[in-house]
Amino acid sequence: MATGTKPAELRELSDPELVERLREAKAELFNLRVQGATGQLDNNRRLQVVRREIARIYTIVRERELGLSAAPAEFAAALEQAEQAEPAKAAKPAKAAKPAKEAEPAEAETAEPARAAS
Structure with a gap:
């Protein structure tokens, strides 16, 4: 029985290692599809095992982006450095409102004379 990587094992990996695992899993999935x-x-x-492993990796990456899972110490340190180094973005000016289109005057409805049934 083919077994994939457990989520606990993936959570212990750093970001570059996760990216490498993802790249390898995608390459393996491609090769399996060709076969x-x-x-x-x-x-x-x-095929199913590799697809699920890819999904697990994406899930762990997303958890780290949202801060939902405890990341390794090196990931947390790198994240803090990135936040401190990033300068504050200037607020963009709001776009000018476009004038509303003028409503076309309603055309008078012409009543057709009722036709007599023959």
Whole structure:
């Protein structure tokens, strides 16, 4: 049975290591798809395992972006440095409001004479 990487193992990795794992998993998924298309795929289950591993990596990256998971110390330190080094962005001036389109005058409805049923 093919097994993927556990989330706890992935959470211990730094950002560059996660990116490398993601790149490797995507390359493996591509190769597995090619093998499947040519009829050379030995283990169909491996496709599902690799797709789930990619999803786990994306989930951990997103958790770190939102600050929902405890990141390794080096990631936290790098994040603090990036926040301090980033200068405050100047507020952009608001765009000028466009004038509203003028409403076209309603055309008088012409009533057609009722036709007699023959």
